[in-house]
Amino acid sequence: MKYGIAIFPGKELQDLANSYRKRYDPKYALIPPHITLVGEFNADNDEIKAISDKLQKVASHYHSIAIKVLKISTFQPVNNVIYLKIEQNSNLEDLHTEIINTIGVTHEHPFIPHVTLGQQLSNDEHLDLYSSLRMRTFSHEETADRFHLLYELENGSWTVFETFRLGKDE
Amino acid sequence: MKYGIAIFPGKELQDLANSYRKRYDPKYALIPPHITLVGEFNADNDEIKAISDKLQKVASHYHSIAIKVLKISTFQPVNNVIYLKIEQNSNLEDLHTEIINTIGVTHEHPFIPHVTLGQQLSNDEHLDLYSSLRMRTFSHEETADRFHLLYELENGSWTVFETFRLGKDE
Numbered sequence: 001m002k003y004g005i006a007i008f009p010g011k012e013l014q015d016l017a018n019s020y021r022k023r024y025d026p027k028y029a030l031i032p033p034h035i036t037l038v039g040e041f042n043a044d045n046d047e048i049k050a051i052s053d054k055l056q057k058v059a060s061h062y063h064s065i066a067i068k069v070l071k072i073s074t075f076q077p078v079n080n081v082i083y084l085k086i087e088q089n090s091n092l093e094d095l096h097t098e099i100i101n102t103i104g105v106t107h108e109h110p111f112i113p114h115v116t117l118g119q120q121l122s123n124d125e126h127l128d129l130y131s132s133l134r135m136r137t138f139s140h141e142e143t144a145d146r147f148h149l150l151y152e153l154e155n156g157s158w159t160v161f162e163t164f165r166l167g168k169d170e
Numbered sequence: 171m172k173y174g175i176a177i178f179p180g181k182e183l184q185d186l187a188n189s190y191r192k193r194y195d196p197k198y199a200l201i202p203p204h205i206t207l208v209g210e211f212n213a214d215n216d217e218i219k220a221i222s223d224k225l226q227k228v229a230s231h232y233h234s235i236a237i238k239v240l241k242i243s244t245f246q247p248v249n250n251v252i253y254l255k256i257e258q259n260s261n262l263e264d265l266h267t268e269i270i271n272t273i274g275v276t277h278e279h280p281f282i283p284h285v286t287l288g289q290q291l292s293n294d295e296h297l298d299l300y301s302s303l304r305m306r307t308f309s310h311e312e313t314a315d316r317f318h319l320l321y322e323l324e325n326g327s328w329t330v331f332e333t334f335r336l337g338k339d340e
Binding site: 001008011014015018022028029030032146148151153154155157158159160161162163165 | 171178181184185188192198199200202316318321323324325327328329330331332333335
């Protein structure tokens with residue numbers, strides 16, 4: 001089964017992201033707005049139990065993660081994705097690295113924490129959206145105290161399998 | 171904020187439900203297939219923390235819940251909802267009652283555990299779907315070991331706030 005790991009920001013930031021995603025993100029209906037910690041990885045039922053236990057241990061090493069949005073950005077020219085950039089911080093970076101090492105997946109890209117607003121945009125759409133959004137001020141701060149392990153259904157949507165609360169060790 | 175409590179059945183049952191929901195359930199994109207334990211209830215940030223702690227206690231009283239599907243059914247004439255009927259069992263009933271009492275919401279309806287396949291159907295659609303599905307055999311058994319607390323976004327979609335694993339007490 002295909003799994004992924006993500007942080008869901010608070011309702012306010014999710015509602016903001018969805019106001020753009022509705023029009024600009026073909027994956028709008030498949031998953032709520034999120035910060036990806038690990039993209040897709042495969043695991044069978046036994047493996048995921050072991051991974052799940054290890055993730056709970058990882059979660060216990062952190063108390064909270066600052067989520068700070070200052071601006072929008074784009075992955076162009078790599079791809080036409082426009083996103084809210086989450087300010088990198090050592091906690092978030094360490095959490096990501098520890099999770100990656102725990103699962104044993106390899107970094108394909110550098111970790112750029114973000115909440116997608118639009119993707120699979122044509123060049124014209126990308127230009128329009130980016131031009132209008134870069135003039136706007138985005139300023140938002142919150143604290144995450146949990147992350148989630150999700151799995152993918154056949155229709156491409158994601159269901160939460162487990163929540164890991166930071167600072168808890170069962 | 172609006173919260174709800176649900177069990178997500180395994181991927182196989184979710185995929186089956188989605189194959190009908192895609193066409194017959196206008197809420198298809200808003201939440202994965204689920205068994206509702208508590209419909210919408212309101213709570214503020216402080217309240218939900220207390221509720222969350224209490225739900226973890228409730229979860230610790232159970233080890234697993236049998237999820238057994240034998241047939242489809244309908245809520246007609248109350249409303250045109252067609253669903254996979256989950257066989258009632260004392261664990262599931264007790265879990266539901268304990269959660270309801272913990273949160274302090276009142277029963278509006280008797281608890282009929284189910285996974286919705288179609289809703290808001292016209293009478294014709296309802297008749298068509300029900301006639302074709304009642305001829306099919308549905309037979310599925312699995313064991314749930316967790317339930318989820320979710321909150322609603324402005325667009326009507328639901329995000330998981332927390333997972334409660336049965337048999338665990340933190």
